[in-house]
Amino acid sequence: MKIINAKSVPTHIISGFLGAGKTTLLQYLLQQKPEHEVWAVLMNEFGQIGVDQQLLPQQQGFEIKELLGGCMCCSSQLPLHIALARLLSESKPDRLFIEPTGLGHPAQLMEQLTEPHWQSSLNMRALVTVVDGSRLHQTDWVKQNLYEDQIKAAEIVVISHVDVMTFEDDQALLQLQQEYEVYQQHWLKVAHGELELKQIDLAHVAHERKIQPLLIQQRQHSTEETTPEIKELPYHYVEHAQGYIVAGWKFPRRWVFNFEQLLDVLCDQHDWLRIKAIFNTNQGWMYFNCNPHQFNYKSGDENIDNRIEMISQHEHNWLKLETELLAARMET
Template sequence: MKLIAPQKAVPTHIISGFLGAGKTTLLKQLLSQKPEHEVWAVLMNEFGQIGVDQQLLPQQQGYQVKELLGGCLCCSSQLPMQIALSRLLSEAKPDRLFIEPTGLGHPAQLLEQLTEPHWHTHLSMRALVTVVDGSRLHDQAWTQQNLYADQLKAAQIIVVSHADQMQAADEQALIQLQQEYQAYAQKWLKAEQGHLALTEMDIPYVGTQRKIQPLLKLQQKVSSTNLQESAEIKQLPYHYVETAQGYAVAGWKLPKRWQFDFYPLLDLLCEQQDWLRIKGIFYTNQGWKSFNFNPQQFNYQSTDEGIDNRLEIIYQSERDWEKFEAELLAYRVDAAAVLD
């Protein structure tokens, strides 16, 4: 695939958000701010085979809109997305580009693709935006879905849509949500009826400092040289640490087939000290369970089947997680545990 380099790297915005959050409404409002002499382009992705959103965007001169239909450009093969994006850049030669992935997408994966070295001379990535529906923040069944959380974590800017429709419960939920994600040092903006100045979003993308490594017990088994060569991994299981603005997040992602003894697991989480937030989802011998702890309240409940076991602990002071991980893994009860 041959890329035709533009005169300069194109400022590129990813506008993500869960289903019905108001992404397209925000995008329309941002497009209305286009200077007359510029050409702006939009790459949209719809999960289904019939495109609707494209028809809602400006069709007049100065805009180029292209849709990718069927599947998710974040998760599926990169080739269709790269071909579509390359053609859009070479044919439209835009001064600014917006990418709107499907509401079922994982924007962090898309951002990872677009920040690869071969795109550096073509795209100037701006802060990733996630739109959340402010009028639905009180609905925990909506906000506690794994995909919803993944989209929030990926964001550098979070835009709260339908701000004029928020009730007292939504305002309180927004405060709690901001506290929960304070470790990610995000910028929060309210948009009433989709109105937001592009200048508030037109800031460079800054990558989160994330160190992904094998599980701590596996790191002990290899030499420092070998570990350095194999530390950056993506396959499960793995351990990671993210840092931002004086906060840190210690996380674990473990295979879906791993099953844990619920009550010892619950005790382990409750016994932890000096943390700001604990969130997790685990496959246990009592079924799938979600955990959502803050210093004032320990919540856990049955939940839908997850795609993996996962846990995140937000903290400030330095900690040695080896003992914690050893206890966590000791509570596996699946048949394969004795072989690992």
């Protein structure tokens, strides 16, 4: 569908895990609309029955649309592109808010909306992730992979329900901020969703990230060839954020690794700031959360894949690390 829209619309992604308070925050933001402007909201419900749309303004000056069934971040991009193009061309909004489902991956959504196709139509603002501050003390809740992915994607982290946070929540928040310090995010605290638009109306700053085949596979390409960018497992990526280097690998869930050998590989690493990993091992699924002062690991639930991420201020011999990780894989 052709987009008939002469202006680049300021566009905010308001993400967050289930029940974090995204819609409450959105309600308060929408109250700040200037009288002469039209604001639009595109919401994504994972199920087939929309509820949240009824909680938002229905009067003139607001255009609220829902995209039902599945996740706009992960499924086919076509329904999203059609719904968004129609919303822009028909409503011609002065500002747009997009609220993905709590089960969504906002980084993937931002990647879609910053493609060349949208650059003349959307002025992407800083990606917002809402976190329920009253649940930060619940370790099982905050250690879910999707939860962590949403926080990592954020440029602005909004801590909601601060009026009912406990001492344990406050301590957990300090620890969470330390874990994500390298990403230089803005952290805001709100109660009852009361947040001023100007606090989040910041330009989106993209981090350089390229997902590529495993380094061992990349060696098979000649220097003249362009290394293909992929999305399937297994893959390797390196991204740069505020002077730090983040290198990561994801392997299929069915791959099983020798725990003792894997532990030796991780212990042999030097000059890093943080290592986080989840591996399917011969001793069960193991979760690693390490800094230079503490090397922690424990057993955990089955994950959707094997993954490891290392944060450093210096380049490493990533090929050597990858080779050692793959050598720890067991034949199954």
